[in-house]
Amino acid sequence: MKYQKVSKEKIIEATASVIAREGLDKVTVDDISQEADVAKGSIYFHFDSKDKLLIEGIRYIAEQRVFRIRKALKNISSPKRKLIKLLAVSNLMIKKDPDSFLMNYALLLSSHKNIKREVSLEYVQKYILLVSEIIKDGIALRQFKQVNAEAVATSLVLTNDLAGILRFSEKQIPSPQKIYKELIKLISTRK
Amino acid sequence: MKYQKVSKEKIIEATASVIAREGLDKVTVDDISQEADVAKGSIYFHFDSKDKLLIEGIRYIAEQRVFRIRKALKNISSPKRKLIKLLAVSNLMIKKDPDSFLMNYALLLSSHKNIKREVSLEYVQKYILLVSEIIKDGIALRQFKQVNAEAVATSLVLTNDLAGILRFSEKQIPSPQKIYKELIKLISTRK
Amino acid sequence: MKYQKVSKEKIIEATASVIAREGLDKVTVDDISQEADVAKGSIYFHFDSKDKLLIEGIRYIAEQRVFRIRKALKNISSPKRKLIKLLAVSNLMIKKDPDSFLMNYALLLSSHKNIKREVSLEYVQKYILLVSEIIKDGIALRQFKQVNAEAVATSLVLTNDLAGILRFSEKQIPSPQKIYKELIKLISTRK
Amino acid sequence: MKYQKVSKEKIIEATASVIAREGLDKVTVDDISQEADVAKGSIYFHFDSKDKLLIEGIRYIAEQRVFRIRKALKNISSPKRKLIKLLAVSNLMIKKDPDSFLMNYALLLSSHKNIKREVSLEYVQKYILLVSEIIKDGIALRQFKQVNAEAVATSLVLTNDLAGILRFSEKQIPSPQKIYKELIKLISTRK
DNA sequence: AATGAATGAGCTTTCATTCAT
DNA sequence: AATGAATGAAAGCTCATTCAT
Numbered sequence: 001m002k003y004q005k006v007s008k009e010k011i012i013e014a015t016a017s018v019i020a021r022e023g024l025d026k027v028t029v030d031d032i033s034q035e036a037d038v039a040k041g042s043i044y045f046h047f048d049s050k051d052k053l054l055i056e057g058i059r060y061i062a063e064q065r066v067f068r069i070r071k072a073l074k075n076i077s078s079p080k081r082k083l084i085k086l087l088a089v090s091n092l093m094i095k096k097d098p099d100s101f102l103m104n105y106a107l108l109l110s111s112h113k114n115i116k117r118e119v120s121l122e123y124v125q126k127y128i129l130l131v132s133e134i135i136k137d138g139i140a141l142r143q144f145k146q147v148n149a150e151a152v153a154t155s156l157v158l159t160n161d162l163a164g165i166l167r168f169s170e171k172q173i174p175s176p177q178k179i180y181k182e183l184i185k186l187i188s189t190r191k
Numbered sequence: 192m193k194y195q196k197v198s199k200e201k202i203i204e205a206t207a208s209v210i211a212r213e214g215l216d217k218v219t220v221d222d223i224s225q226e227a228d229v230a231k232g233s234i235y236f237h238f239d240s241k242d243k244l245l246i247e248g249i250r251y252i253a254e255q256r257v258f259r260i261r262k263a264l265k266n267i268s269s270p271k272r273k274l275i276k277l278l279a280v281s282n283l284m285i286k287k288d289p290d291s292f293l294m295n296y297a298l299l300l301s302s303h304k305n306i307k308r309e310v311s312l313e314y315v316q317k318y319i320l321l322v323s324e325i326i327k328d329g330i331a332l333r334q335f336k337q338v339n340a341e342a343v344a345t346s347l348v349l350t351n352d353l354a355g356i357l358r359f360s361e362k363q364i365p366s367p368q369k370i371y372k373e374l375i376k377l378i379s380t381r382k
Numbered sequence: 383m384k385y386q387k388v389s390k391e392k393i394i395e396a397t398a399s400v401i402a403r404e405g406l407d408k409v410t411v412d413d414i415s416q417e418a419d420v421a422k423g424s425i426y427f428h429f430d431s432k433d434k435l436l437i438e439g440i441r442y443i444a445e446q447r448v449f450r451i452r453k454a455l456k457n458i459s460s461p462k463r464k465l466i467k468l469l470a471v472s473n474l475m476i477k478k479d480p481d482s483f484l485m486n487y488a489l490l491l492s493s494h495k496n497i498k499r500e501v502s503l504e505y506v507q508k509y510i511l512l513v514s515e516i517i518k519d520g521i522a523l524r525q526f527k528q529v530n531a532e533a534v535a536t537s538l539v540l541t542n543d544l545a546g547i548l549r550f551s552e553k554q555i556p557s558p559q560k561i562y563k564e565l566i567k568l569i570s571t572r573k
Numbered sequence: 574m575k576y577q578k579v580s581k582e583k584i585i586e587a588t589a590s591v592i593a594r595e596g597l598d599k600v601t602v603d604d605i606s607q608e609a610d611v612a613k614g615s616i617y618f619h620f621d622s623k624d625k626l627l628i629e630g631i632r633y634i635a636e637q638r639v640f641r642i643r644k645a646l647k648n649i650s651s652p653k654r655k656l657i658k659l660l661a662v663s664n665l666m667i668k669k670d671p672d673s674f675l676m677n678y679a680l681l682l683s684s685h686k687n688i689k690r691e692v693s694l695e696y697v698q699k700y701i702l703l704v705s706e707i708i709k710d711g712i713a714l715r716q717f718k719q720v721n722a723e724a725v726a727t728s729l730v731l732t733n734d735l736a737g738i739l740r741f742s743e744k745q746i747p748s749p750q751k752i753y754k755e756l757i758k759l760i761s762t763r764k
Numbered sequence: 765a766a767t768g769a770a771t772g773a774g775c776t777t778t779c780a781t782t783c784a785t
Numbered sequence: 786a787a788t789g790a791a792t793g794a795a796a797g798c799t800c801a802t803t804c805a806t
Contacts, residue, residue: 041790044782108357148369155346163346174345194803231771231798233771240798423802423803431801533751534756537736547682555698560721564721564728602777618791772802773801774799
């Protein structure tokens with residue numbers, strides 16, 4: 001390999017790729033070095049440890065996700081339709097790349113506190129907040145009943161993501177679409 | 192170490208312990224050997240591989256859980272109260288030993304199919320089925336609205352478990368109690 | 383397994399079998415125990431160590447071989463024909479069970495002196511002696527030239543066995559038949 | 574151990590050494606690492622597996638041998654004297670380092686096909702070919718009778734090597750010198 | 765005597781991290 | 786800064802041997 005300028009960004013993207021491809025606990029620094037086309041030593045120049053690098057990779061994946069969701073909602077004004085769109089987009093993303101969603105939740109559940117978990121949690125909280133605000137808007141517009149928005153948002157997010165992930169490999173679990181439609185029906189006012 | 196009788200059960204329990212204490216992917220055969228106070232070789236005499244042993248440990252944890260839940264529901268007849276009790280008991284168990292619940296879901300989400308995941312899934316499916324039947328009973332008795340029982344059960348189970356796990360370390364997430372009460376209110380008929 | 387009388391002979395035979403089947407360095411005490419249908423502990427009651435047992439197994443194989451050769455030569459009186467028969471029979475035996483011949487020479491060549499090697503050597507020496515006497519008889523009867531019987535015998539035995547073994551897997555090496563015929567022609571007197 | 578430059582060659586030489594000293598099946602990667610004064614990990618950086626490394630070690634030993642023999646024959650033109658020299662040199666080498674010859678034949682005879690055996694075989698075939706060509710030259714020059722060159726060459730090589738190896742520890746076996754002189758006498762034309 | 769579960773030293777291999785260049 | 790070879794601490798697993806029954 002030639003002497004070259006190494007960018008942190010490139011390493012992080014490679015890390016995200018390898019995480020998605022191999023699964024978080026199969027990642028090796030060699031993999032990342034190869035994927036990024038950067039010497040192993042250079043990685044250790046830019047990052048203190050494999051762990052610190054993984055955290056960046058995880059954060060990158062989560063940010064990508066939120067970014068794409070926000071973009072998809074840009075032109076929708078009705079809270080109810082916004083909510084449906086958000087859940088549908090999320091489902092689509094899970095379908096396309098279940099592994100990285102999976103990784104996110106796996107992390108969330110990774111035993112024992114560690115920084116990686118914090119990063120994952122951060123993302124879920126942001127995501128729940130987003131949903132919760134949409135619901136509040138819907139309540140204000142009388143599209144939704146007077147429910148506890150945080151509670152319902154949490155339920156919707158967790159159920160939708162997990163059912164999507166599980167459904168991916170297990171057809172016996174009800175589809176996330178069926179579930180979120182049922183939940184939205186329950187919270188909707190009779191028109 | 193002195194020559195002693197080694198029981199498979201003891202090894203499995205030790206495995207469950209170590210899984211809960213260290214996290215599934217940090218478990219080493221040495222740990223288990225030490226925890227069970229049994230020579231490493233003896234473990235390999237009773238189990239073909241570390242993986243096979245881990246599966247037994249996971250199954251043990253899951254079975255313990257279902258067993259305890261069933262026991263708690265024995266004397267309750269009203270479906271609605273049964274459902275509330277089930278979720279409450281489940282929450283209590285999570286509070287006492289969040290690690291093993293966590294491990295179960297972590298497994299469920301463990302990247303790439305493997306037998307361990309199957310075992311976890313088995314448990315969740317059984318659990319969802321149980322909840323789903325309680326809901327159906329409730330619908331028959333007009334305690335609940337005409338909802339899609341499977342969908343609501345899946346949502347309840349996943350939300351309750353996950354919120355419980357997350358809440359354990361993150362107070363910003365709404366409590367599982369708040370969530371399941373909201374959901375039950377939504378599906379209940381007006382009295 | 384039931385409580386039973388264990389015979390040393392049975393264990394040795396099983397050992398010989400396993401050696402022939404798996405190759406000397408792949409043999410495990412478990413294999414022998416299974417083949418002999420005898421508990422592992424019982425083997426250690428009768429034999430001090432795996433090594434000692436292997437020696438018995440090797441000796442058994444070698445003795446079987448010499449025994450069968452002697453039997454085949456019983457009714458032949460002409461030294462020359464005796465010699466040809468001996469080499470032919472030996473070749474046949476190699477063809478049928480190359481592994482145990484192979485094992486014998488492998489042992490002979492096993493690095494560093496050890497008892498197993500002595501046993502193997504013992505057999506080869508006996509074998510060379512037998513051939514050498516046949517040659518001496520042949521010289522006395524003027525069937526063979528005045529050669530150094532020991533030297534020729536050694537050459538014949540080593541060449542025949544090794545060429546047989548090698549030939550078994552490598553067709554590029556001349557066949558043992560071709561070689562021993564050439565050697566016998568060289569030492570024979572013109573009739 | 575300090576950070577140092579590790580050469581593949583040094584590892585291979587160390588491997589050859591350890592093979593010669595301990596015997597092929599007693600070699601451990603730790604031994605090699607110690608002999609080469611190189612970290613175990615470094616060995617695995619340069620070689621995919623212990624097996625691959627052993628093959629290199631074996632090849633190294635064999636090549637050394639052929640190289641030295643060819644060198645010794647360079648200035649001799651008479652086939653007969655060439656042959657005698659070759660066998661004498663070979664004997665000398667066996668005397669100096671019987672273990673590595675021994676290893677070569679042990680491998681040849683190692684039960685069941687494997688790459689290591691192939692490597693050994695390769696060497697023996699080359700060696701037999703060399704001898705066989707010398708004999709053919711001798712026949713052309715009427716130094717030798719009209720014998721089957723391949724057959725005699727095989728016999729000479731196998732006998733000489735093996736007798737040398739065996740003789741090394743067992744004085745009862747005729748010396749290789751005695752044997753090859755006898756064989757050469759047999760194939761030589763009367764002057 | 766016979767049994768087979770129990771023991772633990774020892775093996776190969778992986779991989780995060782270090783460091784000479 | 787960047788490189789990639791070098792390091793060595795684990796890890797999973799095997800199997801000769803021991804010993805309670």
